Amino acid sequence: MSHVVDFIRRVIDSAEDECEDLVEHLTGVDSARDRVASMQELEDAFPGAADVYRTLQHIEAPVSYRDPSGEISGWRYRNIELDWEPRAVSWAWPPRTFVPYDEVLRESSTSATNGARGVRVLGSCWGMSSLSHPRPGGNLLFRGEDASVEARAEWTDDGHVRALLGATFEEVLDVLGERGMTLRNQPGYASLSVAGCVGTGGHGSGVRASAPLGTLVTAVTIASPEPSVHEVTRFALGDSEFPRAVTHLGRLGPVVAMELAAVPAFHIAEHREIRRLGAGVAHAEQLLGDVLGVQLEASVHSAEIWIAPYADRHGDTVASVGIRRTTAEAPSEGARRPAVLRCKLLQTLSQMAAVLVDRVHPRWIRAALRQGVLATEAKKPVVMSSRDALDFGVLNRSRVGSIEMALPMDRAPAALSALLAALEIAAQRGHYVYSPIGVRFTGAGLGGTLSPQADRDVTVHVEIPTFAAPAFCADLVLPPLQALLASYGGRPHWGQRVYLSPGELRGLWPASSIAATARLVQRRDPGGHFASPLLDAVLGI
Numbered sequence: 001m002s003h004v005v006d007f008i009r010r011v012i013d014s015a016e017d018e019c020e021d022l023v024e025h026l027t028g029v030d031s032a033r034d035r036v037a038s039m040q041e042l043e044d045a046f047p048g049a050a051d052v053y054r055t056l057q058h059i060e061a062p063v064s065y066r067d068p069s070g071e072i073s074g075w076r077y078r079n080i081e082l083d084w085e086p087r088a089v090s091w092a093w094p095p096r097t098f099v100p101y102d103e104v105l106r107e108s109s110t111s112a113t114n115g116a117r118g119v120r121v122l123g124s125c126w127g128m129s130s131l132s133h134p135r136p137g138g139n140l141l142f143r144g145e146d147a148s149v150e151a152r153a154e155w156t157d158d159g160h161v162r163a164l165l166g167a168t169f170e171e172v173l174d175v176l177g178e179r180g181m182t183l184r185n186q187p188g189y190a191s192l193s194v195a196g197c198v199g200t201g202g203h204g205s206g207v208r209a210s211a212p213l214g215t216l217v218t219a220v221t222i223a224s225p226e227p228s229v230h231e232v233t234r235f236a237l238g239d240s241e242f243p244r245a246v247t248h249l250g251r252l253g254p255v256v257a258m259e260l261a262a263v264p265a266f267h268i269a270e271h272r273e274i275r276r277l278g279a280g281v282a283h284a285e286q287l288l289g290d291v292l293g294v295q296l297e298a299s300v301h302s303a304e305i306w307i308a309p310y311a312d313r314h315g316d317t318v319a320s321v322g323i324r325r326t327t328a329e330a331p332s333e334g335a336r337r338p339a340v341l342r343c344k345l346l347q348t349l350s351q352m353a354a355v356l357v358d359r360v361h362p363r364w365i366r367a368a369l370r371q372g373v374l375a376t377e378a379k380k381p382v383v384m385s386s387r388d389a390l391d392f393g394v395l396n397r398s399r400v401g402s403i404e405m406a407l408p409m410d411r412a413p414a415a416l417s418a419l420l421a422a423l424e425i426a427a428q429r430g431h432y433v434y435s436p437i438g439v440r441f442t443g444a445g446l447g448g449t450l451s452p453q454a455d456r457d458v459t460v461h462v463e464i465p466t467f468a469a470p471a472f473c474a475d476l477v478l479p480p481l482q483a484l485l486a487s488y489g490g491r492p493h494w495g496q497r498v499y500l501s502p503g504e505l506r507g508l509w510p511a512s513s514i515a516a517t518a519r520l521v522q523r524r525d526p527g528g529h530f531a532s533p534l535l536d537a538v539l540g541i
């Protein structure tokens, strides 16, 4: 059997480069017209395939807006699902003019029927929760896709990197790379905007590696939420409101710049081993304890676990443990990550296969996920730049619906064990998740904030991703799992799906942090221009 698997891997490796063009063609087309054309080609070649593939595509709702130069541009909302057509205004920072900003604010406060409808500033539109939504009928403000025209990240005189409105981690890492520098940590997907990811309490991985990304920030600059008040406030490390300005949750006005600490570029040697996990808390405790323990070694940058959620006939679940050590070695010449982690073709095909399995015989998803996790094994370490090693390389062209819960370390084993049992029960009723469960570890986040890691020394982030298309029933499967993990003190990632009620959310952070956040919001935005239906109910404003 292993010969067959090796053979298939070799075929995939050799086909990979030739197939890159095809994958780019199918997944990388950006205009709606090009996509229709490529779907037609796909359909001609494999009747029925376009329908399957379309199920996986992220939401595409092109909007038109007039930018300051008077040109009409387009944008897609990716994971954001609004059921009305917002006015979407593009605004650059530093501004050539404040006109679009003032206009969108004034318009948002003059609804005769509804009071202030409000504005949301968007980063890269990957947010999955209603935190990315304004009040019904509200408007959107974002920086359009013009990074190639004008740089949105820059080096600062005091040796930091400044990410301007809309800049992604990718852009920041490019600027740093030119100087032989990098970030100590980054999210697993570098196309997220810095302000959107950090501001929702975003994280990378590693208990001693500045994984709560807010801990990389040295200053944050936010524009006034009032129309015609063209002022910005810079919150620097050490200021009393700095932690809450970093964890802004989109509620304090447009974050026009975030400055991040840089470190000299470094390399990481990554390997992955397979572990079997029996049922019961003791097994979960052993696994989480081992992976936490290894991260206390000086050379280890970070570690994470992927678990195939359904048990095999022996009652075992398989898990893949990835461990990353800093190293002075140069990046590996021949050795590469296992194909399943880097081959876009394989990832695209496996997403299509999941749709087919779901339609033909859903129970097969158990075996498919198990094989997917087993295929990540890499006994021989692969050396990469930290930038490549910390990026999971996931092709995210599909709409994802996931929840992620941040658990205190002492309750994480019981929570994980209960989660796996609950997934089995759901599966017996025909409801599955279509991706492995991800487990990452972080150290202390910024205290006194509503970030998931706030005021805890070690946090275990458990992510349950699945496809967002209605056929996969994410809204049926995920809410009870989120409630279950919340009962172990789990806090939701604000940028992923949030199904908990305001009352349930309030119980997950200290009352003093909620009150301090509410005070800052009311002081900065008394007109409620940046109101959030999700957050304001928690803050009680």
Ligand SMILES: Cc1cc2nc3c(=O)[nH]c(=O)nc-3n(C[C@H](O)[C@H](O)[C@H](O)COP(=O)(O)OP(=O)(O)OC[C@H]3O[C@@H](n4cnc5c(N)ncnc54)[C@H](O)[C@@H]3O)c2cc1C
Binding pocket: 079, 080, 120, 121, 122, 123, 124, 125, 126, 127, 128, 131, 132, 133, 165, 166, 186, 187, 188, 189, 192, 193, 194, 195, 196, 197, 199, 200, 201, 202, 203, 204, 248, 249, 250, 251, 253, 254, 255, 256, 394, 396, 400, 493, 494, 495, 496
């Ligand atoms: C493929 C994928 C991988 C992911 N990996 C990780 C990961 O490794 N770690 C992690 O922590 N999270 C991860 N996430 C979750 C991600 O961090 C959140 O969804 C985050 O909110 C996305 O940022 P965004 O800018 O794309 O979102 P958006 O939806 O554009 O914005 C999110 C929130 O931030 C606010 N906001 C954005 N920019 C500004 C600004 N300039 N000023 C004021 N408010 C602003 C918005 O109003 C909204 O409330 C991942 C998501 C995806 C889709």
